[in-house]
Amino acid sequence: MSSHSPHRRETAMKTWIVSLALACCAGIAQAAPPSSASIEQLLALTGAERLLNDLGGITDQVLRTSMQDASQGQALTAEQQAVMDRMPAKLAALLREEMAWDKVKPHYVRIYQESFDQAEIDGLIAFYASPAGQAMVQKMPTVMAKSMAFMQVQMRSIMPKLNALVQDTLDEARQAKPPAD
Template sequence: MRMKLFSCATVLLFSLQVQAEPATRTTIEKFLQVTEAANMMDQAYQNMDQMTAQMLASSGLDISKDPQIQQDMQEMNALVRAELSWDKMEEPLIALYGSVFSEAELQDIIEFYQSPAGQKMLKRQPELMQGTMVMMQQQMQSLMPKIKALTEKQSAARKAAQQKTDQ
């Protein structure tokens, strides 16, 4: 009886170990290629440029009329692109995906992205990202006055508390 229990436990442990095999670098690189991760990053930068311009415009700054603001924005975007370039992000992404997904899981995800539904998801992803950015920007516009009011309230409370301790 003990031998059967030991055998079952060994088989169960071995099957769990096989299922949890870490994703290989080759599989992770294939995933990043199939999902067009580098292109997605480029599109994210373009969305960031548009969002920055929209935020400046909504704050009353007309970047088309102010060459200094245009230059500042270009420098900022160049810095972000340089520091978060694909060349700098690829290795950390490979490590991250390797720590999160097993080989089997990543193979299943790759299979999905190679399917018609997965391909549609990839093609529509930029549209979803743009829509999400617009939605977040709208939410932030309505949130900013609330944040400002809360900050002012907290500041007033700190000043009142400070005045009490000074007396």
């Protein structure tokens, strides 16, 4: 019986070492960040560059509407109106320059590498390569534009209530007794 004991211990030790090595390799494989190439493939499938470019147009539209709302009821001279009209175009140009795809793409890749593992990126690639994924990519700009328009309308109706709440709170705070010394 003792003659089998060293052999069993050796076998058990080898099994343990192999198991430990496999566990370490599996941990390393799971922890490995996704490749830049796969992230770039995902960004291409999702139309990230196009979405970034579209954001500038949406921002321009939102800004124009907001500026019209802000100046409503105020008499502006033609010169003042011309200044106000030029601002959205200047902002759009600034955003195009500062948020150009070649400037932000490396940051997107890094963020995706920090946020996803390779298996998740592979799953996302599979989804976005599918007809359903491509439908989402094609329709999401419309969904976002409609959502932003809805939020603008909501904010217009909420602002008077918000202003009243702030004013009521300030009035209540003024009427509160000062702290005793």
